Amino acid sequence: MGRAVLIPLLIIAGAAAVASRTGAAVRVVRTLDQRGGLFAPRGARLYARVAPRLLRGLYRRVADDLVGRVGSGSAPTIIDLGSGPGQLAIELARRLPGARVIGVDPAAPMRDAAARAATLAGVATATFVHGEAGAIPLPDASADLLVSTLSMHHWPDPAAALREIARVLRPGGEALLYDARFVTYSDRELRRFTKGAGLDNRTIVREVLPWGRVRPWALVTMR
Numbered sequence: 713m714g715r716a717v718l719i720p721l722l723i724i725a726g727a728a729a730v731a732s733r734t735g736a737a738v739r740v741v742r743t744l745d746q747r748g749g750l751f752a753p754r755g756a757r758l759y760a761r762v763a764p765r766l767l768r769g770l771y772r773r774v775a776d777d778l779v780g781r782v783g784s785g786s787a788p789t790i791i792d793l794g795s796g797p798g799q800l801a802i803e804l805a806r807r808l809p810g811a812r813v814i815g816v817d818p819a820a821p822m823r824d825a826a827a828r829a830a831t832l833a834g835v836a837t838a839t840f841v842h843g844e845a846g847a848i849p850l851p852d853a854s855a856d857l858l859v860s861t862l863s864m865h866h867w868p869d870p871a872a873a874l875r876e877i878a879r880v881l882r883p884g885g886e887a888l889l890y891d892a893r894f895v896t897y898s899d900r901e902l903r904r905f906t907k908g909a910g911l912d913n914r915t916i917v918r919e920v921l922p923w924g925r926v927r928p929w930a931l932v933t934m935r
């Protein structure tokens with residue numbers, strides 16, 4: 713077989729192998745993001761500029777979903793884990809004036825962009841603090857809801873993150889973790905993480921969302 717045929721075949725086989733194993737896809741995307749400097753000042757500034765336009769539809773749908781769950785007149789405490797440049801947290805704070813929205817993110821340039829955007833939007837009830845999924849800087853049972861968009865595939869230890877999420881949620885609270893479908897862990901992987909985290913009492917469900925023609929988003933719910 714000539715090289716002209718072999719090389720494309722190898723590339724297709726490699727891509728198929730990666731796509732069929734979520735864990736591998738997660739590692740590839742995480743490495744690309746880190747090497748590409750997504751969390752460094754320039755990368756974060758660029759993401760903060762493009763995300764509001766490119767991902768506006770996602771933020772709106774997620775906000776609709778959350779407001780539908782808590783009720784527009786309620787005053788919940790909501791954590792946005794891996795809040796990045798803050799668009800979702802700001803949208804939630806706008807739609808739920810009684811809510812307290814806390815964005816948690818390890819990247820200072822992302823938090824700075826989020827704080828600037830909140831000031832520009834005149835939103836004072838969304839704040840942004842340093843932390844990460846494996847060490848959420850909030851007390852036990854302090855949040856009614858935890859949301860996350862496009863961040864779970866960055867978490868180095870998903871089991872530790874789920875344990876932290878369970879710790880900060882009040883009884884009856886739930887976590888809604890939205891991510892691109894191809895980097896969302898499989899049911900089997902999620903069950904392994906919850907078991908590893910000692911969360912056998914929790915229900916974890918993965919679903920592909922019926923949003924858009926190619927259905928690019930998935931949601932992991934933990935109750």
Ligand SMILES: C[S@@+](CC[C@H](N)C(=O)[O-])C[C@H]1O[C@@H](n2cnc3c(N)ncnc32)[C@H](O)[C@@H]1O
Pocket residue numbers: 751763767793794795796797798799800816817818819822843844845846860861862863866867868
């Ligand atoms: C692709 S951005 C998504 C940001 C935002 N949620 C959005 O939807 O636009 C991924 C975010 O996850 C954050 N992140 C990376 N590692 C993390 C970790 N271990 N725990 C929590 N967040 C993390 C990054 O700093 C970044 O802001």
